[in-house]
Amino acid sequence: MADLETLKARKGAVRRSEIPSNVLTALNRGEIETVNLVEFLAVDHAKLFRSTRSQLSLDDKSAKLIAATIKKLADVGVMQRLADTGQVFHQVLDGSEDREAVYQQLAAHPSDVLRNWAAYMDAANAKLTFAQRLKRAKPFAIDDNMGVREIAWMCVRVPAADKIVSQIEKLHPFAKHKNYLMRRFAIELSRPCGVWTKHITALKERPEIAQPLLEFCREDETKYVQDSVANWLNDASKTRPDFVETLCDRWLSETNSKHTQRIAHRALRTLRKKADA
Structure with a gap:
């Protein structure tokens, strides 16, 4: 735990090649959040999902569908990757009794990437009214992580x-x-x-x-x-x-x-x- 606390207090690397291996490992395990754009772009979303899948209330079928989509998105831009990942979470869990539980687990996760997935689940949900979108965006709008705060308004504005x-x-x-x-x-x-x-x-x-x-x-x-x-x-x-x-x-x-x-x-x-x- 002390080691993780030390990592959380770090300054972000200026270049991707300068990200310490223990930081990248912790990011891909979902143990810490990114502190700058360089780290954000370096996260392996497929590894991150594999590492955090057991923390989510997903059945095996749903997890496999989500994992397959995330793997296919490896070569697309990070913003599209986030949006499409949120969309597949929404589609796979739409109508499921576990949907809200998974959403809350993502929204409260130590990894800012998972919190972004939650925000994009809402962006993909066409059933939400504008008032509901604003209400659900509030936790993301005041998130400690700057990246999540940017995603918060985008996930309301786009839909x-x-x-x-x-x-x-x-x-x-x-x-x-x-x-x-x-x-x-x-x-x-x-x-x-x-x-x-x-x-x-x-x-x-x-x-x-x-x-x-x-x-x-x-x-x-x-x-x-x-x-x-x-x-x-x-x-x-x-x-x-x-x-x-x-x-x-x-x-x-x-x-x-x-x-x-x-x-x-x-x-x-x-x-x-x-x-x-």
């Missing part, structure tokens, strides 16, 4: 991008939440362009739809949230510069908050570059 527009008010409590990770989740989920995901055309054309979310966070004291708000507005500035300029001007006229000033400065960075070109 329900249209609901982000039509039911934007359901994100208001998140944007006002006392936990800054919840606030950041609401902003990232609704970004017009986003990262590693499809753009939301309606928000690119009419960013006013999400303006209340931005207003709630315009003086946020947390840099993590400030950056998210600024990136949201920077996205919008590429299609609606008038909206971003007007909003930032009004904010700066209404408050002397250094947090708002930082957000506005970062939000206008693309427009400044265009003006200087």
Whole structure:
């Protein structure tokens, strides 16, 4: 146990070749979580499933189907691999009395990869309403692991991008939440362009739809949230510069908050570059 605690306190390797063998072994056994992208990309998902299969309430038939799919996904990109793994867990367990037990075992696992599989199980479940997706995403949105937090909003956005527009008010409590990770989740989920995901055309054309979310966070004291708000507005500035300029001007006229000033400065960075070109 002491050895595992020492590994948990490590700094991640800069290159895959520099990952210590005992760290890689522990990652593939599901004993520890990854601490950076280099480690995340180095995890062998097939080995990880074999090592953790006994910790999951899976019958032999289900386990074999999931293992076969994970093996086939070895050569695809990691994001597609995660999505397809979550989908096969959902498909194999859909209607099974063990589904929720397996989901909870994945969601609470020490390995961030298994927690990501759980999040993608929800992404694959077409029966979930938008409100249910938000509720089930909460544990992932406040996860200690940055990678899991990114997966949290993607697993809501990908299957329900249209609901982000039509039911934007359901994100208001998140944007006002006392936990800054919840606030950041609401902003990232609704970004017009986003990262590693499809753009939301309606928000690119009419960013006013999400303006209340931005207003709630315009003086946020947390840099993590400030950056998210600024990136949201920077996205919008590429299609609606008038909206971003007007909003930032009004904010700066209404408050002397250094947090708002930082957000506005970062939000206008693309427009400044265009003006200087």
